[in-house]
Amino acid sequence: MTKFQALYRFFSSFGIPAYEENAFYAGNVAPEFPYITYNISTSAFQDGEITLNPSLWYRSTSWREPEEKATEISAAISMGGIQIPCDDGCIWLKRGNPFYLSMGDESDKFIKRIYFNITAEFLTVN
Numbered sequence: 001m002t003k004f005q006a007l008y009r010f011f012s013s014f015g016i017p018a019y020e021e022n023a024f025y026a027g028n029v030a031p032e033f034p035y036i037t038y039n040i041s042t043s044a045f046q047d048g049e050i051t052l053n054p055s056l057w058y059r060s061t062s063w064r065e066p067e068e069k070a071t072e073i074s075a076a077i078s079m080g081g082i083q084i085p086c087d088d089g090c091i092w093l094k095r096g097n098p099f100y101l102s103m104g105d106e107s108d109k110f111i112k113r114i115y116f117n118i119t120a121e122f123l124t125v126n
Helices: 003-011 064-077
Strands: 018-020 035-038 049-052 057-058 081-086 089-103 112-125
Touching: 003 018, 003 081, 003 089, 049 089, 057 064, 064 089, 064 112, 081 112
Parallel strands: 018 035
Antiparallel strands: 035 057, 049 112, 057 112, 081 089, 089 112
């Protein structure tokens, strides 16, 4: 499984759709809420850590559901991080600091966005 596929599998494992942030619209039609968007950045062993900034998107009058999903993602990564397998090794995802920020959206006051700070270390040959 490639690095791209491994990241997709991880971000899709939370019961809501996940989309790479540059490829999630079909024409001018946005996906239905809730969903996760994530960026793809990769590296290799000894290149150091990089930052990934996925976002969780809900449309609601309450922060309850987005906060519950953020807690689920936090538990999956855990205090020591999570290693997800990929070709030639694994990707070690860890919580950044701060781990997430609650945000809104100027275009719609009901959109609830949680912006994550995840550190990724690619323990791979390439």
